[in-house]
Amino acid sequence: MIIVFKKDAAKQDIEHVKNRLEQFGFKTSMSETQDRTILGAIGDERILREKPLFAMPGVEKVVPISKPYKLVSSDFKKTETVIDIKGVKIGGGNVVVMAGPCSVENREMLMYLAERTRKAGAKILRGGAFKPRTSPYVFQGLGEEGLKYLREAADANGMLVITELMDPRDMDLICEYTDIIQIGARNMQNFRLLKDLGTVRKPVMLKRGLSATMKELLMAAEYVAAGGNDEIILCERGIRTFETETRNTLDLSAIPVLKSMSHLPVVADPSHGTGRRDCILPMSQAAVAAGADGLMVEVHNCPEEAFSDGDQSILPDDFDVLMKRLNIIAETIGRKLITE
Amino acid sequence: MIIVFKKDAAKQDIEHVKNRLEQFGFKTSMSETQDRTILGAIGDERILREKPLFAMPGVEKVVPISKPYKLVSSDFKKTETVIDIKGVKIGGGNVVVMAGPCSVENREMLMYLAERTRKAGAKILRGGAFKPRTSPYVFQGLGEEGLKYLREAADANGMLVITELMDPRDMDLICEYTDIIQIGARNMQNFRLLKDLGTVRKPVMLKRGLSATMKELLMAAEYVAAGGNDEIILCERGIRTFETETRNTLDLSAIPVLKSMSHLPVVADPSHGTGRRDCILPMSQAAVAAGADGLMVEVHNCPEEAFSDGDQSILPDDFDVLMKRLNIIAETIGRKLITE
Amino acid sequence: MIIVFKKDAAKQDIEHVKNRLEQFGFKTSMSETQDRTILGAIGDERILREKPLFAMPGVEKVVPISKPYKLVSSDFKKTETVIDIKGVKIGGGNVVVMAGPCSVENREMLMYLAERTRKAGAKILRGGAFKPRTSPYVFQGLGEEGLKYLREAADANGMLVITELMDPRDMDLICEYTDIIQIGARNMQNFRLLKDLGTVRKPVMLKRGLSATMKELLMAAEYVAAGGNDEIILCERGIRTFETETRNTLDLSAIPVLKSMSHLPVVADPSHGTGRRDCILPMSQAAVAAGADGLMVEVHNCPEEAFSDGDQSILPDDFDVLMKRLNIIAETIGRKLITE
């Protein structure tokens, strides 16, 4: 940690900060530049984050050196994490596609979509049974009935299930049916929920919050890892910006950057990330070309009848085209689309 | 709802949309401009939000006319809501100040701060017992012990208590001790929690999410109101922007705008909104000058010892100065600072 | 244009707006929903943008129907614009790469980089002679000397030149040496400069401003087109968001979206868009996979010696690898990388 003092900081104020740091067990070293004093402090910065150094008189700037996250950082673990779920490997050069409808609407549509997407190469079936909706007046999901359909459709086609957990009280129910627990963007900083996930024996896919920095996404993952669960998949799903042509701005640079900061796999969700059907193919191709370890794509056989997010679903035929392209793009950059 | 079609939309596509709208019970009217067709549809738009019109062929743009929120809108109720809690009235020209430490750290500090802030005119004691922290490695709050201290310090000084609820499983516990339930920015779109709040008999203060539009804040309030609880206070506490000199950007224009959109009282939190002690007095004055119905201010007797957010707390002496100024500013714009 | 009135708008206020619109030559039609009046107005909305309708009593919302840009819209011209510069075709399924150093530093480096990038397949040589720099104390470019080196290096290798125009007073000088005039993000809304560009017989590459919406980028292009110059290339180069790990957030969804809004070619600049060398290959691949008509990439033989932006330049060897990959990716999605 580096403490930069104000130009006219008083000697005793500087001494006071130095003493406090030494009380906390830090080794300090002082430098004088032509116009100000700088104090370096070496020790466990996680203790210091507790202490409002910036509030002390004379202090102009506090620059942390160590990262606030540890277990999920690429410093902590040099090799990429590969999560093996019933033989499907996520991470380590593999590209895995999760596909399905936004909401589970009924058994028939789900059986059909599972079959179609599996045939095209998807390994994981997505679908919401509990839906976070901005309006209290619209469809909120089928609940447990939806979970049952998901499990049935996935099993019938040799797929895994991923579905969203919104509330800690649904943990056991969700775990009974799903292979991967999805945490939505709006819950990325639901810290109590993150703690609970640390104690569960299921992989977690953590979606980046609409206004979350990459560092904050890693801090959220650190909560889960600190609780003992290190099977975490990071998901870029668009951040909020001033642009309104797309629902969110899908930040694909998060893929290479997160992969340099962390050993965890990183996937992208172009459906929520753009909110526009005409962007899903281009941005899915782009995500894989940027090195994503996987994709989450909404597919619906009749988008205009969808109970939610039909605007951002592609048709099964488009999905077929997409998967063929992804196969070549992945190979071009030395990665492998997993379809079998 | 207005549907604008693409310039070259096919006749049958336009007819298809028109028929669908009429099936949903809408009255439609078609207009031709020089280069495109426009369809007006009158009916209950909440039904239509379910249906992905934008996904239908030929559609270029869908413009909703009615507001997605109803109970909390100024159309629904013309007069400002005044929430009366044990005689303290929030809304309706009153300015009420909530003050106290970020976290409850121990009994002594809280007793001292309650007394000092009450003497200066604060009517409500704030303090966190359960803290949302970005790092799993730092102080997470005293829990129930903190709630007890809050209640005791408030009662001893004739104040109300406001404290944050983070998890639905703490609802009963929090309700036992607090007068107002605070919902933090990170939980503003925790829809299950919002539903639970609809069934509780306690006023709720809902903080605007870091990336939430004003409309989304009102939609969150609508969840609570739709559940049956109409005692809701809105709180502007800073949004996330590209600026890094302040922790967030306190959007004071939200005060007049929310008050024109809704009948609910609107308060501001300059401590979290700026994250800088030197901004708290100026921005507190500004918030009241902009017409805020109240303020939430962090006060600490020794910010550098604070367990959390000491960087954004002011000293009790500064708080005394602030309250004197607020009294005059409120009066200047025809409002009244409530101190007795 | 749709005018939505307030719930309690007075009859005479509604009549007043209707009369004004009819004075401006609009055909109007009134609808009553259950709780408010809506007025549709058909005519030339560009006139109306002059008139502050929102300022009139009783008006709640004004919804424009027609687009504020015309000449550059895909409604105006259905086929993609292809710009042919000395035989190099930009647009229409071609992918063209512009490469070179951020600043022209000296003749030798430029000759070397032109040769290397041309050999790898770049058709256009980039390099700044006049540099927009945030600090007045750093290298501001070689000026005309730099332009001469650019021309010489490009001619020696059979390449085109693209370089930035910062000031209208340099127009003639820049036009003497360059094949494409680059307008930087900070000048995207320098409206006087845009007007001047309308009268010039050179293609223009217009970079999206850091906080410009896609619509505003098209409005800026409309200025140039309205002046008579329709050879315009749009360039996505990153927008400003809250994220700080990357210098800007490269918004690749702008590629498919701009191409649906406009007939103009769209290229991407991953160097400025991310500011990180480790993002340039992934994001260049992603841009082409998303359908970009070209790329602008900074290449430097010794980034740590670069006078500017060395942090975001790749080495010539990396560029060789990139071009091979782009060739396959372009082909996979039915496009063609132009290298000869």
Place this chain on the structure above:
Amino acid sequence: MIIVFKKDAAKQDIEHVKNRLEQFGFKTSMSETQDRTILGAIGDERILREKPLFAMPGVEKVVPISKPYKLVSSDFKKTETVIDIKGVKIGGGNVVVMAGPCSVENREMLMYLAERTRKAGAKILRGGAFKPRTSPYVFQGLGEEGLKYLREAADANGMLVITELMDPRDMDLICEYTDIIQIGARNMQNFRLLKDLGTVRKPVMLKRGLSATMKELLMAAEYVAAGGNDEIILCERGIRTFETETRNTLDLSAIPVLKSMSHLPVVADPSHGTGRRDCILPMSQAAVAAGADGLMVEVHNCPEEAFSDGDQSILPDDFDVLMKRLNIIAETIGRKLITE
């Protein structure tokens, strides 16, 4: 400057960076933390900003210590700058109001508005003769005719003139008529124009760009100051965020923060900052309560007839009310509204 190395940085890479820094005349000192090496470097950082340290192998992070701006910083000059223009003092505890229409439309309206706003206490007449407009198809200003009217109306009422310079080629013309040169948000980083302003003998009001950080605003001011002109007024006029209820988000915390970073006066423009008439009074009051040295307010006698920005103008009667309130608010916080 602090260089943080990667955890596994090679010895020779660290040595290489150290040697380079010493070649540039820096004094260096090395520290070892438990898991990485940190290098402190003391010297003229403005040289270093030229050199892409981040591009060197082994480097994880580069933390500048000194500020990139100097002449405009509060370190350079401890006392607040007071700009005296024909006896009107801006800065130093004074609050000065600039008022008038968005565009100069004709002589009569301007004479009327000058008289009305002067009577209410405005000291400076604003009005655009050259207008930056996002559409090429709308009113672009009266040009020199507008400048003449401005001068005449200001002289007749004992006011100063402020008007916008958009293009360096208009410099002499603008200087002939105006007392303060306004630089609009879109030109804040027009570096060539900023350089020209450094050589002019007129005060400059520099508006913050829509996506400019406070630091960048100060860097822009540094350009002007480095050229020799130190009469600079900073203006907060709203930044671009995701919120759409207001045209921009007026960042009032910029007032106290800029005043702590710099010795220059800071004013606010609530008209452009919000784009809504109903926000102008509240936000003007708030700006003064936050410590602004002045305001720029659009006033129009018939907003619905305004050639531009009528939506964000207030009526002369509202302006009268506002000025009375500002007088008390300024006094409450120990400042003085200048009306005589």
